[in-house]
Amino acid sequence: MTFDWAPPHAPERMPMFQSIRPTEILYELDGEPILFSSVSRTRSVICYKIDSALRQSQYIVSPTSDRILQDVRNGRMSLRAAVVQAWTWIVEAGDENFNVTQFWNVSSDLIPDDLLPKEGIALPYLHMTESPYLSIKFCGGAIKNGTLPLVVIKTAVEEVYTSLLRIFATAAHRAAFGVTETRMRRAITIPTHEFSHASLTIAIEKPEIDISEIGSELIINLDLANKNMENAHENFLRSAEVIADAVDHHQDIGNIASDHLETLEILTRIIPGNNSFFNAVEINGRRSDKIARPSVIEGKHGQMLRELYDLASGSLQQLKGEVFLINGHSHQFTMTVGDRDVTCVATTEAQQDQVDLLSKGDLVFVRGHLRKRQQRDLLKIQALRVGDGLTIT
Numbered sequence: 553m554t555f556d557w558a559p560p561h562a563p564e565r566m567p568m569f570q571s572i573r574p575t576e577i578l579y580e581l582d583g584e585p586i587l588f589s590s591v592s593r594t595r596s597v598i599c600y601k602i603d604s605a606l607r608q609s610q611y612i613v614s615p616t617s618d619r620i621l622q623d624v625r626n627g628r629m630s631l632r633a634a635v636v637q638a639w640t641w642i643v644e645a646g647d648e649n650f651n652v653t654q655f656w657n658v659s660s661d662l663i664p665d666d667l668l669p670k671e672g673i674a675l676p677y678l679h680m681t682e683s684p685y686l687s688i689k690f691c692g693g694a695i696k697n698g699t700l701p702l703v704v705i706k707t708a709v710e711e712v713y714t715s716l717l718r719i720f721a722t723a724a725h726r727a728a729f730g731v732t733e734t735r736m737r738r739a740i741t742i743p744t745h746e747f748s749h750a751s752l753t754i755a756i757e758k759p760e761i762d763i764s765e766i767g768s769e770l771i772i773n774l775d776l777a778n779k780n781m782e783n784a785h786e787n788f789l790r791s792a793e794v795i796a797d798a799v800d801h802h803q804d805i806g807n808i809a810s811d812h813l814e815t816l817e818i819l820t821r822i823i824p825g826n827n828s829f830f831n832a833v834e835i836n837g838r839r840s841d842k843i844a845r846p847s848v849i850e851g852k853h854g855q856m857l858r859e860l861y862d863l864a865s866g867s868l869q870q871l872k873g874e875v876f877l878i879n880g881h882s883h884q885f886t887m888t889v890g891d892r893d894v895t896c897v898a899t900t901e902a903q904q905d906q907v908d909l910l911s912k913g914d915l916v917f918v919r920g921h922l923r924k925r926q927q928r929d930l931l932k933i934q935a936l937r938v939g940d941g942l943t944i945t
Contacts, residue, residue, distance in 0.1 A: 555603045555610045557664055559642050559656040568592070569652040572599050572613060572645055578624060578675060587631065587675075589621055590650075598624075599643070600635045602667045608653065612663065613641045624675055627753075631669035636660045672834050672846035684745060685837060686785060687755035688712050688822060691848070692831030700752060704829045708822075712754050715818045716742055720759045723784035725926070727776035731766055733926065739765035752830070758785075785837070789847075791815035792835045796847035799857070809864035817865070820858045824851035862921065870919045871931065875910055883907045886928060887916055893928045896920070896936075903936050906944045915939055 574588035586601045590613075598616040601609050614637040623629035640663070643655040660668075672689075690708055693700070721737045728736060739762045745755040759781060766772055791812035798805040809816055824830040828851055835847040849857075862868045871894060873887030883904040884897040896918050898904040910916070917937040923930045937943045 555605055555644070557603070557667060559658045559662060561656065563654040563656050569613070569641070569643055569655050571649065571651050572597065572611065572643060573650040574599070576621070578621075584647075589616060598634055600631070600669065604647070607647050608644055609647055611643045611645065612636075612667070613643045613655075615639055627674040630672050630674050632671055632673070635669055670846065672836070672848060684755035685757045686716075686789070687745075687753055687836045689753040689834040689836070690824065690830040690832075691834055692824075692851075693829045701829065705752060708752055708830075709754065711822050713742075715821050716756065716759070718818060718821075719784050719788055719814075720781045723780040724761060724772075724777040726780050727774075728766070728772040731772060735766060739763070758782075782840075786839055788815050788818065789835070789837045789839055792819065792847040793845055795819065795857075796835075796849050799849055799853050805857075806860060806864070809860050813861070813865055816857065816861045819849065820854070820861050823849055823854040823857060825854055826851065868920070868934075869922045869931070870917070871922070872915070872917050875914045875916055876912055878907070878910050878912065880908050885910055885916075894922070894931055895928045896931045896933055898936070899932055899934070900945065902944050903933050906936055906938065910938065917943075 569592050572590040572592060574585050575590055577585045577588045579585075579587040584601070584604075585599075588599050590597050590599055596616050596618075597613050598621070600612045602612055603610040612635050614635055616634065616637075620629065620634055624631070624634045637660075640658055640660045641655050642658055642663070643652055645652045693704070717737050717740060720742070721733065721740045724740065725731065725733055725736045741760045741762055743757040743760070745757075747753060761772070761774065761777060763772075763774075792815055794808060795805065795812055795816060797803075798808060819833075823833050830851065832848055832850045871887075871889050873889040873894060875885050875887045877886040879885065882897075884895055885907055886893055886895045888894075896916075898907045899920075915938070918931060918933050919935040920931045920933045935943050935945045
């Protein structure tokens with residue numbers, strides 16, 4: 553009987569473990585316990601199955617406690633954090649009675665990484681039939697009695713919803729003809745799992761397109777739209793991994809920013825700020841070829857990534873143009889800049905007052921963050937000057 557891996561030294565002789573019969577099964581697959589707690593000689597342990605061969609299985613076994621088990625059940629502690637403890641054993645035991653045949657006391661550093669639970673994965677993920685299509689988890693925060701402030705949930709959900717539409721509606725829109733971006737956004741349905749226990753994890757399945765929202769008079773290539781959304785999903789997960797790795801290893805992310813610009817834009821929306829309730833965001837999902845490795849970015853890197861996005865996208869721009877359309881109700885105007893039309897949106901009361909005084913044909917100078925769009929580009933004003941007048945910020 554052989555397992556794919558065994559510790560490099562001889563097994564222990566002292567009979568510390570006689571049996572690891574489960575006292576509580578935390579997760580099982582096809583009737584086989586994969587993660588469970590046990591009691592051996594009054595010692596409470598957690599057992600994680602890593603291999604099997606000829607009616608025996610191999611486990612990582614670690615000391616545990618009621619608090620650790622409760623945190624694992626509620627998703628507050630990752631599986632790796634629960635399994636990898638200061639004292640760790642590799643145990644081989646029978647599949648029927650769980651009687652131990654041999655065991656080793658090992659340092660967790662000796663255990664191959666691919667045998668350990670994936671970084672950041674918590675028990676709620678295992679209880680899904682498979683990993684979610686895409687999930688965004690907000691980490692940290694002073695969770696009290698398993699609750700979060702409602703305003704925190706509202707803000708996070710709105711940012712994630714806007715970001716998901718940015719990923720999928722934009723991709724689907726490239727396969728449509730005569731369909732406005734607004735109508736396409738209404739047509740995108742995003743199936744969403746229930747929130748995880750005592751945390752804010754927003755997990756979704758593949759978005760769908762509601763044809764009834766588009767209208768029979770307009771044209772959309774559904775196969776192409778779905779393919780575009782799938783490509784956007786894969787690119788987002790890959791790019792999130794690259795950016796998270798670069799930040800984690802203190803690499804010069806400026807060299808890769810332009811290659812991952814769309815994902816960088818999404819991350820700048822959802823990464824917690826310095827004064828946010830949360831302190832990190834974790835992105836998971838399943839790709840066509842594998843389960844994506846969790847991408848974790850701490851809030852302390854948020855400002856750096858936002859500044860980098862502004863620089864890489866060239867979004868902070870100064871423009872000069874002639875006004876041809878004014879919407880006083882929403883305090884915005886549209887002007888022609890070269891061969892492009894740019895809609896400029898006031899962001900302060902002083903700017904709003906100035907926009908209300910504009911007339912068609914006025915020559916306007918603006919500075920702000922520019923976002924390229926299929927039809928009219930969008931600029932959020934930081935500074936505004938009309939003709940030779942004063943600059944309004």
